[in-house]
Amino acid sequence: MSTPHWTLRALRVVVPLHVVALLFQAVTAGLLLSEPGGRAAHMASAVVLAVVGVLHLAAALLAWRSGGAPVTYVPPAALLMVATVVVSILGMMHVKTLHVPLGVMMFGTGVFQLTRVGYAWGGRRSERGQTYSRSSGSSSPNFGR
Template sequence: MASPRFLPLLRAAVALQAVAILVQAITAGLLLSSPGGRTLHAASAGVLLLAGLLHLAAAVLVWRPGGGPPRAIAPAAGLLVATLVEMALGMAHLKALHVPVGVLMFGGSVVRLVQVWADRRADATAAV
């Protein structure tokens, strides 16, 4: 069980990352349909990178000073690496790889979000 002190930060970071990935999908649609879409998609990629860094930092805080298990670090690091790969593929204009990696990231973020909130129910059950 993760430390209650840093668990809310982890939940907030995972939620922010999931929203940022959703915004990436929306701005990808704008990229195809409007002239300013490329700028919005690039700006939201920066926000996604920051959200990924926050997610990783929160996972480390839950583990090290919080005394929780290190299991939250691997998914956070995986999503951060996927974000960096995704950014490189986008800058290289490799849409055939960029789009599937983005879809995998969206699925991974939803899975991670469910895992974090499932931990919340386990925490509530343990408290009772």
């Protein structure tokens, strides 16, 4: 297998950052409930989350357009970006009954994307997402045999 395209490497850097930002957002939500300055921390981490979300979407689009990654990395990145905007609006409107579950969904989507991009790190998938056998040394697909 050849060296991954630079855009795929960028995606592999940005996706874990996005998951960490999502996790930090949950931590600051706890601070919001327990500390007087928690609201400011939660709002600041939301801005960081939005910036990292834009970087994630841009990296996924660049990786796909350059041929370095499959198009299937783009929809989760786009979903996370749209969800970030929606959850931010719901949070500003104090609609916690939707804000919190959508935030949990965002974290799950981030972890889903991380496992997909991270699976490619182990060399078990090509940049195109096709699984190959390591033991045979051939380029024929390994269908779980």
